[in-house]
Amino acid sequence: MKVTIYPHSTSKGDIRVNPYISDFIQTLEQNGMIIANPPHKNPLFSLIPQKTDSDAYIFHWLENVPDYKYGVLQTLAAIWLLFKIKLHNKKVIWFLHNKQPHIMKHRWSKKLLIHLLLRKADLIVTHATEGIKVVQDQYPKAVPRTIFLHHPTKNRIEEYMPQPAETDLLIWGNISRYKGVPEFVRFAARHSLKLKTKIIGKCSSTELLEELRTEGNDRISIEDRSIPFDELKQEIRKSRFVLIPYAAESILSSGILMDSLSFGAQVIGPDVGSFRDYAADPLLNVYTFHTFEDIPDLVNKANKAVNIADYNRFLDTHSWNEFGKEFQNLLQKIILVM
Secondary structure, eight states, X not given: OEEEEESOOOSSSXXXXXXXXXXXXXXXXXXXXXXXXXXXXXXXXXXXXXXXXOSXXXXXXXXXXXXXXXXXXXXXXXXXXXXXXHHTXXXXXXXXXXXXXXXXXXXXXXXXXXXXXXXXXXXXEESSTHHHHHHHHHOGGGGGGEEEOOOOBOOOOSSOOOOOOSEEEEEESOBOGGGTHHHHHHHHHHTTOOOOEEEXXXXXXXXXXXXXXXXXXXXXXXXXXXXOHHHHHHHHHTEEEEEOOOOTTTBSOOHHHHHHHHTTOOEEEXXXXXXXXXXXXXXXXXXXXXXXXXXXXXXXXXXXXXXXXXXXXXXXXXXXXXXXXXXXXXXXXXXXXX
């Protein structure tokens, strides 16, 4: 089975390497699929002259291309590519990662791409059960072609050795506007929240970093840097909870959530998407808030100890290997319907 993937993992061009994409490609290759992407400087433009001979074309975040360099041209290229694929009677797979794009610029172009993907995709995959409702609300005819698959993850627990908590809330990962970090810092400072909070993440701009430092207080520490997983493991063990204060308007699933769970973390996040799904899972310690006002109570009342055997069961069931097998079976069924 031959597939073409957008975006193909690359360290060049307009799109940063996304760990999800790297793991996705590796998983498909391990399941015997041929990845047919050509060498490229731009992962979208490179597909335009390519022969349309893959069995399926798999798109992640295609609706975001208007935000990239040469956004207008990339949007036109994406539209042309979708029509070209369908003209050659090949299959289109779209992964719906968000309710809507996080960045709200170029709305018309993004709406057009989403409109086309909903209508042209032979399969829509979402990592949150709420994603099916998102499709239902926008284009009900696409619901029969939409499926929920758990966001695959890794098991990084190894020997779980909890340490005395030094921090109440750990916020980690790249910090952008849509992730809700400045809003939470502002809330915590204005309400004199008695929760020791550590933020470790590279800010998207110096202005955002200065805003965080200006709004914060002595209970909030900010480290403007990326954190390697070896260090993250230790920080999670020294923290009571990982807090993911994302804006509920756009988020469906989260790599930060899955990576935190992979280390055995207790997680607090918004009452949407996969956060809501996993808050209902008895194997995990995931808690959700409707507003930031809920967070102190969640911290104070959450007294369920982490059950490492349960976490291991969840992580092994939803591994990348298991996801690869399930996704391959879906692809084979779709490709057979030519």
